[in-house]
Amino acid sequence: MPDYVLTPIITPLLLAQVVTLLMIGTVLPRVGQPVHRAFLVLLLGNSVWLLGNTLTNMAAPPALRWHWGLVEFFGILTMPVAWVALVERYLRPHPEPLPPRRLLALLVVPAVTLLLMWTNDAHRLVWSYTTELPQWGMVRRNVAYWLGVVVYANGLLVWGALQLLLAWRSARGTDRAQLAVMLLAAVVPFVTNTLHLLGFQPLPGINSTPVSFALSLVPVAWGMVRYGLLRVAPLAHRQVVEQLADAVFVLDTRGRIVETNVRAAQLAGRPPADLRGRHPRDLFPTWPLLTEQAPAEWRFGKEVWEVQPSTVHNAQGGRVGQAVVARDVTARAHEHARVQRLAHEDALTGLGNRRAFEADLGRELARAARHGLCLGIVMIDLDGLKSVNDHQGHASGDELLAAFGRSLAAAFRSGDRAYRLGGDEFAVLLAQSTLAGQPSVQERVARSAAAVRDRGFPGIDASVGIAYFPRDGTGEDLVRLADLRMYEDKAQRRERRDGPPGVES
Known part of the structure; x- marks a missing residue:
């Protein structure tokens, strides 16, 4: 008898894996952005989950089924931490919301839980079973499972969703739509996973949670490519000429910097990476209040700048941010002041x-x-x-x-x-x-x-x-x-x- 058998039951898993791999391919070129890196890890975690679930359902020997079932948890326990990183970096990109120490702290519980799973025969803290060889569906979940997988992992998902919900309530326009898409990516799998824990199977014979994760993440990945979701810079890139003598700041709908040109970075005295996620007023205390009606005057030290904002729209006409051009008009201002003084x-x-x-x-x-x-x-x-x-x-x-x-x-x-x-x-x-x-x-x-x-x-x-x-x-x-x-x-x-x-x- 072969070790692995193809059955129709794994078709949804295979389709979901293909979709996830396609999303990974679309995100890889944008991995330089912290928020996109977190999204990539989320996709990789779901891919591992789908792979383990697929091989579990294909494996014939009970030992192989148990082995691939354990592999699934590498993805299952990684995804909640990646989800928190995605939410944090999207809502509060600066300063880095998940420095290495905090990220490692969030990974402690998943790491300990995985270790306990792979050594479960020695202590039975995660599962207990009466047969010599454990089989999925015939084990009893113990305290380490409920704490490490159910409470901790789902708790991180719920916490991230609540943060998005609070931001969604005060957001407007395109920003509100982006937050709604991200909320959907958390709520649908959470509901599916809850049904699975309660014994209900929307897809007979398999855990449908990784499938629902893959499907609910599609709008996020598609939005990144097609509409600049989570990143306004690609939509405004046509307006940004890197070597302009003017300073150019690209802002999202909440006024945070997502892109700058060389002159803007020189003006701030910091590398572009340090500017992303900040509000211009954090860098320049005298930054003017911007409106679309007229240019604003900005006095920066002894220099005088003219700041002109313009709205950035996506392909559907929705507002996704601003491209702000700051032009040094010190010489012109001094000449104007001289003429006024003479008058x-x-x-x-x-x-x-x-x-x-x-x-x-x-x-x-x-x-x-x-x-x-x-x-x-x-x-x-x-x-x-x-x-x-x-x-x-x-x-x-x-x-x-x-x-x-x-x-x-x-x-x-x-x-x-x-x-x-x-x-x-x-x-x-x-x-x-x-x-x-x-x-x-x-x-x-x-x-x-x-x-x-x-x-x-x-x-x-x-x-x-x-x-x-x-x-x-x-x-x-x-x-x-x-x-x-x-x-x-x-x-x-x-x-x-x-x-x-x-x-x-």
């Missing part, structure tokens, strides 16, 4: 010009009103500029204006700002000022004028007018009042210098 800066003194004064006045008034602060406006007229221009020339007049501007800016606090409004007109905005500070303001302006006189312009003085928000009004009313008080101060200075009108000295 709001007086070229001669370096102070803000009238346009800057009006913009800052509106902003500071709004801030003062919002927070209940006092804001001071100082209007200043530089007396004596015309005389310098007439007698010493306009070059000397420009030197006078520049010197007074520098002195005026240095005389006030860093929170205050000085402006040249045009000609000999200057202004200062006093942030968080107080009414009691008016004498100090006049003294600071007087010191600025004195510093200019010491530089060779002896006939120079400055007239000052001050108005305060909210006491004196707001907006243009404040400016007009400060101007009026400045002209009053100018008249008083002229009167002190020249005497009252009509009085000869």
Whole structure:
């Protein structure tokens, strides 16, 4: 009598083995990804299970049947650990969720259980039987079997399924569909295995659990190849040119990095493998909030980048992630800032010009009103500029204006700002000022004028007018009042210098 006999009963097992081997072939080219490695081990475990189950059903001698039945458990006990690794790496890819120590810890129970199975004759902790030669279907399962195979192995499957279920509840779109496919790959075999343990056989004469595993894993493997399931990068690869000067990040639906180009890795200062699974904000704290409507500005150190996201779709139109292109626009931003600065800066003194004064006045008034602060406006007229221009020339007049501007800016606090409004007109905005500070303001302006006189312009003085928000009004009313008080101060200075009108000295 031959040792192995082909019977129709093994047909489902053979078909399931062919399907599993085909899936292994599709996953092998993608084995560089950790999540795909875990899926490959899961498939290999099921293949061993199917092989052992097939040979068990083909073997004629009881000893051979028992031997191949033991081989099945290499696959049976490996698969739950591979399943946990697959779930962990899919849901939490970074940092590595199953470092070697944890992986070895998960394998301890399967390894001990296998050892007990192969030495069962010495202790009978796994099975007990009355015949001299054990036969499947006629043994009684003992405590080591229930703990190592039923409780531990099924417990890992259930734990992984619960993690997927929790993620599925909060997921949307394509990500939710991927999680549903993976849940199906766990639930169907779990139900089949439970029926087998209870004595029900959906496929008469054989354990249908490895067959159901093979069939339920087909959508996962097919999705990997056809739709980029578990990995968005192949779908976006057409958008990723490896040597682009721009930094390219490919993100999944949860915003995690699944692929980068060389420039992106250089920007992060890490190899591409260390970037996968991380959120860009984990690598770059200033990473902007991205929307599809417009590019976002990202300031990275002294550099300025323009970040433009675009949605990645699969062949069915479902959203599977984003391709984000970051372009270095530092030179352009600096040029824009320079143009803006020139538009709001007086070229001669370096102070803000009238346009800057009006913009800052509106902003500071709004801030003062919002927070209940006092804001001071100082209007200043530089007396004596015309005389310098007439007698010493306009070059000397420009030197006078520049010197007074520098002195005026240095005389006030860093929170205050000085402006040249045009000609000999200057202004200062006093942030968080107080009414009691008016004498100090006049003294600071007087010191600025004195510093200019010491530089060779002896006939120079400055007239000052001050108005305060909210006491004196707001907006243009404040400016007009400060101007009026400045002209009053100018008249008083002229009167002190020249005497009252009509009085000869």
